[in-house]
Amino acid sequence: MAKKVYLSSPHMGGYEMEYIKKAFDTNWIAPLGPNVDDFEKEVANYVGVKHATATSSGTAAIHLALKCLGIKKGDVVFCSTLTFAASCNPIIYQGADPVFIDSNYETWNMCSIALERAFNYAKKNNKMPKAVIVVNLYGQSADFDNIKKICDGYNVPIIEDAAESLGATYKGKQSGSIGDIGIYSFNGNKIITTSGGGILVSNNEEYVKKSKFWATQSRENERHYEHRELGFNYRISNVLAGIGIGQMKVLEERIKRKKKIYKTYEEEFKDIKDLQMMPIFDFGEPNYWLSAMTIKNDSKIKPIDLILALEDENIESRPVWKPMNSQPFYECYKFFSKEESFSVADDIFNRGVCLPSDTNMSDDDINKVVKIVKKIFDHDYKGDINNVKL
Numbered sequence: 001m002a003k004k005v006y007l008s009s010p011h012m013g014g015y016e017m018e019y020i021k022k023a024f025d026t027n028w029i030a031p032l033g034p035n036v037d038d039f040e041k042e043v044a045n046y047v048g049v050k051h052a053t054a055t056s057s058g059t060a061a062i063h064l065a066l067k068c069l070g071i072k073k074g075d076v077v078f079c080s081t082l083t084f085a086a087s088c089n090p091i092i093y094q095g096a097d098p099v100f101i102d103s104n105y106e107t108w109n110m111c112s113i114a115l116e117r118a119f120n121y122a123k124k125n126n127k128m129p130k131a132v133i134v135v136n137l138y139g140q141s142a143d144f145d146n147i148k149k150i151c152d153g154y155n156v157p158i159i160e161d162a163a164e165s166l167g168a169t170y171k172g173k174q175s176g177s178i179g180d181i182g183i184y185s186f187n188g189n190k191i192i193t194t195s196g197g198g199i200l201v202s203n204n205e206e207y208v209k210k211s212k213f214w215a216t217q218s219r220e221n222e223r224h225y226e227h228r229e230l231g232f233n234y235r236i237s238n239v240l241a242g243i244g245i246g247q248m249k250v251l252e253e254r255i256k257r258k259k260k261i262y263k264t265y266e267e268e269f270k271d272i273k274d275l276q277m278m279p280i281f282d283f284g285e286p287n288y289w290l291s292a293m294t295i296k297n298d299s300k301i302k303p304i305d306l307i308l309a310l311e312d313e314n315i316e317s318r319p320v321w322k323p324m325n326s327q328p329f330y331e332c333y334k335f336f337s338k339e340e341s342f343s344v345a346d347d348i349f350n351r352g353v354c355l356p357s358d359t360n361m362s363d364d365d366i367n368k369v370v371k372i373v374k375k376i377f378d379h380d381y382k383g384d385i386n387n388v389k390l
Contacts, residue, residue, distance in 0.1 A: 001314055002314045003314065003365075004314050004315075004316070005313075005314065005315040005316060005356050005358065005361060005365050005368070005369070006316050006356065006358045006360070006361075007189070007290070007316040007317060007318055007354060007356055007357065007358065008189045008190075008289070008290060008356075008357050008358050008359075009188070009189070009358050009360055010188045010189075010193045010195070011193075011250075011254065011358075011359045011360050012246075012247075013246060013247060013249060013250030013253070014246075014250075015245075015246035015247075015249045015250070016242065016243045016245075016246030016247065017246070018242075018246065019035055019241075019242030019243070019245045019246050020239055020242045020243065020246075022034075022035065022242060023035055023238050023239045023242050024239075028238040028239075029237075029238065029239060030237075030238070031235050031236075031237050031238065032216075032235060032237075032238060033238030033241070034238070035238045035239070035241040035242040035244075035245060036054050036235070036236060036237075036238050036241040038241070038245055039054055039199075039236075039241040039242075039244045039245050039248075040052040040053065040054050040199065042244075042245060042248050043184070043199050043201065043244075043248070044201055046174070046248065046251075047166075047174040047175075047176050047177045047182065047201060048173070048174055048177050049174075049176070049177050049182065049201040049202065049203055050202075050203045050205065051201065051202055051203065051204070051205050051207075051208035052199050052200065052201045052202075052208065053199065053200045053201075053208050053211040053212045053215060054197065054198075054199045054235065054236040054241055054244075055197065055198045055199060055200060055211075055215055055234045055235065055236055056196065056197060056198070056233070056234050056235065056236055057086075057185070057187070057196055057197060057198045057234075058086060058161075058163040058183055058184060058185030058186075058187065058197075058198035058199075059086040059089065059090060059198070060198060060215070060232065060234040061183045061184070061185075061198040061199060061200040061211075061234075062086065062087065062090045062133070062159065062161065062183050063090035063093055063094070063232070063234075064200055064210075064211040064214055064215060064232075064234065065090075065159045065181040065183060065200055065207075065211070066091065066093075066094050066096070066131065066159070067094065067210070067211070067214060068181060068202075068204075068207040068210055068211055069130060069131045069157055069159070069180070069181070070130065071091070071094045071096050071130050071131060072094060072095060072096065073094070073095030073096065074095065074096070074097070075094070075096040075097070075129075075130045076096065076097050076098075076099055076122065076127055076128070076129045076130065077091045077096050077097070077098055077099070077129055077130060077131050077132070077133060078098075078099050078100075078101055078115065078118055078129045078131070078132040078133065078156075079091065079098050079099070079100055079101065079132070079133040079135075079324070080100070080101055080103070080109065080110045080133065080134060080135035080137070080142075080161070081100035081101060081102060081103070081323040081324045081325045081335060081343075081345045082102075082103045082108060082109075082135070082137060082320070082321055082323050082324075082345040082348060082349070083135040083137065083161070083321055083323075083324065084163075084321055085324065085327070086163070086185075087133055087135050087161050087163075087324075088100075088133065088324055088330070091133075096130070097333060098324070098330065098333050099118055099122075099129065099333060099334045099335070099336070100323070100324050100325040100330070100333060100334070100335040100336070101114050101115050101118055101132075101335075101336055102114040102335070102336060102337035102338055102343055102344050102345050103137075103344045103345045103348065104143075104338065104344060105279070105344060105348075106143070106279060106281055107137075107140055107141075107142060107143055107279070107281050108137050108138065108140070108278060108279075108292075108348060109134070109135065109136060109137050109140065109141070109142035109143070110134050110135070110147060111337075111338050111344065112143065112146035112147050112150060113338045114336045114337050114338045115132070115147060115150055115336070116150055117336045117337075117338075118334075118336040119150060119154055121334075121336065123154075128154065128156070129156055130156070130157075131156065131157050131158070131159055132147075132151050132156055132157070132158050132159070133158075133159045133161055134147055134158055134159070134160055134161065134179065135161040135163075135164075136160070136161065136162045136163075136164060136165035136168065136175050136176075137164065137321075138164055138278060138286075138289055138290045138292050138320075138354075139164050139165045139168055139191070139258070139286040139287040139288050139289030139290065140165065140168060140278075140280065140281065140284075140286035141162075141165060141168050141169070141170035141175045141178075141283070141284050141286070142170075143281065143283060144170055144178045144179075145171075145283075148178070157179070157180040157181070158178070158179035158180055158181075159179055159180065159181050159182075159183065160175070160176050160177075160178055160179030160181070160182045160183065161183050162175045162176030162182050162183060162184055163183055163184060163185035163187075163190070163198070164185070164190065164191075164287075164289045164290075165286065165287055165289065166184050166190070166191055166192065166251065166287065167191060167251055167252070167254075167255045167287040168284065168285060168286045168287040169284040169285050170283055170284040171283055171284055172284075173284075175284075175287075176201060177201070180202065180204065180207075181200060181201070181202045181204075181207060182200070182201045182202065183198065183199070183200060183201075184198060184199045184201070185197075185198050186198060186199070186244055186247075190289070191251065191254050191255065191258065191287055191289050191359075192244070192247035192248065192250070192251050192254060193243070193247060194236065194240040194241065194243045194244040194247065195240055195243060196240070197236045197240050197241075197244065198236075212235075213229075213231075214229070214230075214231055214232055214234070215231075215232055215233075215234035215235045216231065216234075216235055217231035217232065217233060218230060218231030218232075219231065254359050255287045255288065257359040258287060258288035258289060258291075258357060258359060259288045261291055261356075261357050261359075261361070261366060262277070262280075262288045262291040262357070264366055264370070265291050265293070265355060265366075265369075265370070268370045268373075268374070269293070269370075269373065269374075272373075272374070272377045273296075274295055274296045274299035274301060274377055275293055275294075275295060275296075275373075275377060276293060276294050276295075276296075277291065277292070277293050278291070278292040278293060278294075288357070289357065290354045290355075290357045291354070291356075291357045292320055292352055292353065292354045292355070293352065293353055293355060294348060294351040294352050294353075295351050295352075296351070297351065301376055301377060303319055303350075303351065303352065303353045305376065306353055306373065306376055307319070307353060309372055309375075309376050310356075310369065310372055310373075313368070313372060315356055315368070315369060315372070316356060317353055317354060317355055317356060318353070318354045319349065319352060319353065319354070320348055320349055320352030320353070320354055321349065322349050323343065323345040323346055323349055325343070325345070325346075326343075326346055326349070355369060355373075356369050
């Protein structure tokens with residue numbers, strides 16, 4: 001069988017063992033320790049935010065962000081619909097109700113027109129949201145000027161879910177630094193990883209103090225174990241934080257490689273009329289975490305054809321995220337699109353494919369993916385995937 005080519009696998013840079021060894025040599029194996037403190041400082045400094053809380057996952061960080069904003073049972077939280085479930089599951093943890101907001105075609109991120117429609121409805125029905133979760137999908141920032149103007153007009157805070165977009169920029173600002181609270185993920189598939197982990201960042205010191213307190217089981221400063229609030233076991237370990245410090249040293253290198261992968265696909269596929277790469281908006285620079293594309297509705301090729309053809313060659317690809325408004329668990333909640341009867345997010349899902357974007361890929365691996373995609377879309381293809389000789 002051919003060597004496995006992954007969608008986006010962990011990629012160690014060679015610096016991680018220095019900090020892991022430091023944790024072992026000093027016996028800081030238990031949760032917390034110097035690596036955690038240093039990792040928080042390094043991420044906060046990189047993104048230009050004053051304070052940070054490192055957590056066991058990005059999901060945990062979103063959960064803590066909602067608690068910081070006082071989200072409770074019966075509250076409403078608006079959230080991007082085209083995302084992974086981790087963006088909105090913590091809304092349910094808090095007993096609140098999510099309302100999903102559609103995407104636009106320009107960025108695939110939250111549509112400000114759909115957001116305005118949702119606010120108008122909420123105001124009319126006296127059920128205003130307590131927060132808006134804006135997701136920066138596949139490494140590209142949402143268009144925050146319009147979104148922030150709307151949210152500021154209603155005095156509603158923004159949680160910026162930058163789980164996929166560490167290192168991306170929006171008009172000179174780092175992704176994750178624009179909202180009231182920013183969230184990053186260091187899951188194994190992200191642009192840098194701590195195996196599992198996340199981080200909450202904010203210029204509001206009180207948010208970060210409270211999030212650290214809740215994340216360490218809400219233990220009061222007493223000799224004995226005293227708990228006056230519900231807490232969580234949400235802090236990252238000192239060992240994993242050491243991996244994160246090492247990974248931060250290669251972040252810019254990873255962004256450059258991700259960009260090269262995207263640009264190679266873009267150049268190689270420019271003459272395939274049925275295929276369009278995810279658009280890159282000119283308000284900033286993404287981190288190109290995943291190279292995604294859509295296939296025209298009238299094409300004989302469907303996303304599953306391409307996914308299966310790549311899979312036959314031991315190459316991993318995936319559909320884009322299935323929108324939350326179409327998920328069985330969440331379809332009972334309200335959803336606002338730009339137009340009453342059409343969902344951009346569902347259309348992108350129905351036509352979308354995430355291509356291999358692994359920084360571990362060789363140029364030969366990339367060229368192999370290109371060759372397969374071109375063959376599938378060749379003018380001789382007659383709609384039978386079994387007739388395609390790869």
